[in-house]
Amino acid sequence: MNSATRALRAAKEMMGLSAEAFASLVDVNVADIQAWDTGTQDAPSSLLVRCARALALTVDELLDGELAKAAMPGLFLRATAHEGKLDDVLKLSDDLALFVETARTIERLQRGSSGGRPALPEPPAELWCGVAEAPYKADELGTWLRDRLGITSLHIPSMRDIFERLGITIVWARQEEMSPLVDGASLLSPRPTALVHLIEGPSCWWRTRMTLAHELCHLLCDFTDEHRNLALVSPTSTGDAEAPLGTRAAGGRPWELFKSFPWLEQRASAFASHFLVPDDALRVVLSGQDPVSEIAVTAVCSAFGVGRITAVSRIKHVFGLGEDLRRQMLRRPHVERHPAEHPDLPPTRCGVREGVLLDEVAGALSEGRIDRVEAHRLLDLALTEWLPEHPWLSDEKRKPLRSVEEDVRAIVGVRLARALRVGHHPANVTRSDAGWRVSIVDRSGEPVGEQQLSFNLEAERANPSA
Numbered sequence: 001m002n003s004a005t006r007a008l009r010a011a012k013e014m015m016g017l018s019a020e021a022f023a024s025l026v027d028v029n030v031a032d033i034q035a036w037d038t039g040t041q042d043a044p045s046s047l048l049v050r051c052a053r054a055l056a057l058t059v060d061e062l063l064d065g066e067l068a069k070a071a072m073p074g075l076f077l078r079a080t081a082h083e084g085k086l087d088d089v090l091k092l093s094d095d096l097a098l099f100v101e102t103a104r105t106i107e108r109l110q111r112g113s114s115g116g117r118p119a120l121p122e123p124p125a126e127l128w129c130g131v132a133e134a135p136y137k138a139d140e141l142g143t144w145l146r147d148r149l150g151i152t153s154l155h156i157p158s159m160r161d162i163f164e165r166l167g168i169t170i171v172w173a174r175q176e177e178m179s180p181l182v183d184g185a186s187l188l189s190p191r192p193t194a195l196v197h198l199i200e201g202p203s204c205w206w207r208t209r210m211t212l213a214h215e216l217c218h219l220l221c222d223f224t225d226e227h228r229n230l231a232l233v234s235p236t237s238t239g240d241a242e243a244p245l246g247t248r249a250a251g252g253r254p255w256e257l258f259k260s261f262p263w264l265e266q267r268a269s270a271f272a273s274h275f276l277v278p279d280d281a282l283r284v285v286l287s288g289q290d291p292v293s294e295i296a297v298t299a300v301c302s303a304f305g306v307g308r309i310t311a312v313s314r315i316k317h318v319f320g321l322g323e324d325l326r327r328q329m330l331r332r333p334h335v336e337r338h339p340a341e342h343p344d345l346p347p348t349r350c351g352v353r354e355g356v357l358l359d360e361v362a363g364a365l366s367e368g369r370i371d372r373v374e375a376h377r378l379l380d381l382a383l384t385e386w387l388p389e390h391p392w393l394s395d396e397k398r399k400p401l402r403s404v405e406e407d408v409r410a411i412v413g414v415r416l417a418r419a420l421r422v423g424h425h426p427a428n429v430t431r432s433d434a435g436w437r438v439s440i441v442d443r444s445g446e447p448v449g450e451q452q453l454s455f456n457l458e459a460e461r462a463n464p465s466a
Helices: 003-015 019-026 030-038 046-054 059-063 071-081 086-110 125-129 138-149 159-166 205-221 261-276 279-285 294-304 308-319 323-331 356-366 372-378 404-418 457-462
Strands: 169-173 182-187 193-197 231-235 425-431 436-441 447-453
Touching: 003 019, 003 030, 003 046, 003 059, 003 071, 019 030, 019 046, 019 086, 046 059, 046 086, 071 086, 071 231, 086 169, 086 182, 086 193, 086 231, 086 356, 125 138, 125 205, 138 205, 138 261, 159 169, 159 205, 169 356, 182 205, 193 205, 205 231, 205 261, 231 261, 261 308, 279 294, 279 308, 294 308, 308 323, 356 372, 404 425, 404 436, 404 447, 404 457
Parallel strands: 169 193
Antiparallel strands: 182 193, 182 231, 425 436, 436 447
16 A cells, blocks of 8 residues: 555545545545555555645645644544534535635745734633524624724724734635635634635625624634634525524525534624624614615615625614515615725735735745745746736746746656656647647657647646556
8 A cells, every 4th residue: 555545545534534525525536435445456646636735735744644633624524523514515625725725825934924913802701602592692792892892983994904903814715716605714723814705806895894704703703722723614695694593584505514513604694793783883873764764774884884685684683673574675676885995895916826825925935935936836826827926026036937848848758757668758849729749759869759738738747648
């Protein structure tokens, strides 16, 4: 049994995964997993890279068996040990792993930087634990945090400012970078970090505020000592944040990553609503108005910087309206009146690998702490690609490390070596309608054949055949 097989089997067994679930995670046939389990076949070493990425680990960590306290393996273990649905975890795991990998890389690049991070405030035990019934003491938790942060205004001017005060890193994901099933995510270790998925685009800042407030609740309350190293993903929802679990009003199907997950999500959503739109403040804003009117809904959206779903849900609960009336209010014709500019708009340059991660990579490269090869690897770029534009990077730092033609020759060279074609080498590379054509020559330079590669060089690298 080779080292790759041992490491992969150990990972599968530690997480308590079936052959089917592990095959889905690493994208191989179930029969291959079964062959490794019985010892009739060894796993290819190339699969270690795929498995490590799926678990947001390095290959060395995977080989050394350092999985027990890692975020992604821990989430799978929590699902298998605490009545979770592995299908739910698998549907969200790719995006969560990308976030975890990014957060870990940012932390590694920032080690040794001057200045410590403030500790997150610790809620009182009774608020940290919450209760089973809506609103789960999220209203009291929101009031406590406002007092702790010294917020005296009716509305919160900027969630981004609060995250900066608390030392929480924000990773911004563009629409096309993640599944629409993912709204956000959070990670406490190695550093407090939140993911905001810009599902409706960067201009929808009112949604960003809710996502940030939701993830803030997770960071304050939902990472116990036992699960401190795990990550939490927040699926999208359009339901009533304060509705009882499992009701029609709660909206969508409940995701069950582990037994208590639906409750954690509903409590975090309720906290976000109460933190941004407290009961007393809402009554002040709507004093003397008909709370059911569209004017009232618009007033709440404007005063607190929230969207219609949040505004209508908060009006419903504060004024004791029925669920049918809430749905009628949401369905009636309306015009969105949010201003274009707001402090909670995401930065102009955003993306999982083009926001804070690019800043850290650019800083490390410009200071000589990493080289250009490492910079390309951390940003998941081929050596034939330019690094993204950044104020700290000159064109000399950004330029590709090799040409596409050199990359093509390298792939063909590996194939020739695997086929034991001693003395044969790739030579001229030309472009055709179907892909790259590579002439093969012997030691004397005489042509002895030709190989063709598609333009998808990633797929060609994964194909070992000559």
